[in-house]
Amino acid sequence: MDEAFLNLEEVDVELDEALLDAVDEKAFADHRDNRDAAIRDLLDEWLKQRDGD
Template identity: 95%
Template sequence: MDEAFLNLEEVDVELDEALLEAVDDKAFADHRDNRDAAVRDLLDEWLKQRGDC
């Protein structure tokens, strides 16, 4: 695996409408409407499922 991307400070992703709605639901329910916190939380969950963390 190419690990050159590990030094990136920023990553852009595209979310489809259904996933964006799920992020907004999580942001509202768990993070006081903070979408950034919800995205970080979901990314953390995803990485743990993959075993990368």
């Protein structure tokens, strides 16, 4: 198991109501209602878009 993630710092973010609704929709549609998985997926998409700019 890759333990590189253990050295990461914790990050807190505030999400507005619209974004929480979008996360919940993605969680329900793509991740069997798993909000954590949906957030990881959306963060991955955002990072890839950011790297492409």
